Amino acid sequence: MGTPDLTSHPLLTRLPPLQWWHRVTRDTLKADLIAGVTGAIVVLPQGVAFAAIAGMPPVYGLYAGMVPAIVAALFGSSWHLVSGPTTAASIVLFSMLSPLAEPGSELYVRLALTLTLMVGITQLALGFMRLGVLVNFISHSVVIGFTSGAALLIASNQLQNFFGIPIPPGSNLIQAASHLAGHLDTLNPWITTVGLTTLAAGLLCRRLLPKIPYMIVAMIGGALTAWLLETLLPTPTGITHVGALSAQPPPLSMPDLSLSTLRTLAPGVVAVTLLALTEAISIARAMALRSGQNLDADQEFIGQGLSNLIGSFFSAYVATGSFNRSGLNYDAGAQTPLSATFSGVILIGLVSLIAPLAQHLPNAAMAGVLFLVAWGLIDWHHIQKTLQASRSEALILISTFLGTLFLNLELAILLGVMLSLGIHLARTSHPRVSFRIPDPEHPRRRFMSASQGTECPRIRIARVDGSLFFAAIGAVQKQLEQHAPPQIHLVLVASGINFIDLSGAEFLAQEAGKRRLAGGSLSIVRLKELPRATLERGGFLKTIGAENLYNAKLDAIQTIFTRMDPAGCAACPWRVFAECEAITKETPEPTARILPLSPPLAA
Known part of the structure; x- marks a missing residue:
């Protein structure tokens, strides 16, 4: 009798590491560790910024990138998706909770953690009900348009850090570009020099030393440039840095499970759940498209649900897939979900040990790295093929792309999905x-x-x-x-x-x-x-x-x-x-x- 295949057992199929552990080698471990270090460094300033958007104390943005990232990586199906705090989830959280409590207050934090628990339970239920089939309505063209639009949004959000020109909050791409063009006379040359040096270091490393993680090289290059400018110039340079962070690891927390609180938050759970799942699945599909992976949407629902459910007990607010960190993870050479796991673990260590050193990392260097990531997210090959091959798919791609730029993220995806469904129904209704x-x-x-x-x-x-x-x-x-x-x-x-x-x-x-x-x-x-x-x-x-x-x-x-x-x-x-x-x-x-x-x- 042969050895039974335990991985085929219905319960064990819900343990994704059993499905990809055979891919782990010494080389992949090295690549995943490097990608994890890069991702942990990048999430430091992002977590603080997203927490501010969500109305949470800054350190909670970092907490959202720790335990949720580890759990989602181990229980999801994507090899490259990195979960944590995102702009869209932070904005929706703030819009829901700000009428109920003062942002940043103890009550506000408790409501956020409770909402996260409820979202996690809902996502988990959808996964076990095998409703991941819903992701099939997000067509290839929707993913490409969404990814390309998100790449420009990532870049536009970093313009002020790259050029040192303040841009009004909430500006869309055109408004940001217009404001930048109208205020070029206030451009800070030293900040821009740091950003350009970061770009140059990353591009040169990518071209001449492909085996070395170019993003870490780019960050070091930007940091060294800022240090030289601040040391050699007699006048202030205006270069800003990430700043010192709290060294406390994620403390245990307890959501408010009172019936009154659950009733108060229940109406918004569906909206947050759908947004978080749509964002995570769209990004996971985009990453799977680049890596050639077959994605299990049901398992991804389960992974996202567990990450929020468990994260809510470790001071993490709603986490979902991150476009720039997932793109960064892929470009940094990640091979398995261990990269995202390493990222979460390393982030805990960074906050506990060397978080104060983040004050030496220039924001302009971070902007330069994210510019490189944004460029890599645009799939020029498939865009050209889609525009040439099909008018209907081109319409879906362009509409989703423009919607991503000028509408809310969830509305852009919904627009693309509705167009896909409409075209599909038009075709199938005419056999x-x-x-x-x-x-x-x-x-x-x-x-x-x-x-x-x-x-x-x-x-x-x-x-x-x-x-x-x-x-x-x-x-x-x-x-x-x-x-x-x-x-x-x-x-x-x-x-x-x-x-x-x-x-x-x-x-x-x-x-x-x-x-x-x-x-x-x-x-x-x-x-x-x-x-x-x-x-x-x-x-x-x-x-x-x-x-x-x-x-x-x-x-x-x-x-x-x-x-x-x-x-x-x-x-x-x-x-x-x-x-x-x-x-x-x-x-x-x-x-x-x-x-x-x-x-x-x-x-």
């Missing part, structure tokens, strides 16, 4: 209906398009490719009845129909009854098992008649000819089928004059 006739020139009389010849005035052969559901019935019926008068016998080739809903089943039953009253019939050829089961369960197959289901068109046509009036066929001048000739030879000349049928229109 392809093609009409066929035998080719008289072919020795085996294979079927060809009816537009190349003449259809039989009594029998029509139609093939439907697509689902027969409520939105498609009208389009199919219109195409079947485009001739006047329609043929009374219809042979429907159903091998291209994968799904039939209640409306589709009723349509077929009505079509069979209508043609039976007219003296004709509905014959269905090569009906698949699933659509047939729908007809049987609903009792529609009794109306259609199980005897009218066939495995081949030839069988259906031969059966129809046994039901037709031989005299009428004998008077017909169009010999479409081989059976027509046989009936003509067997039928005696009529004693009375039989009027010929009107010639059918070409399909």
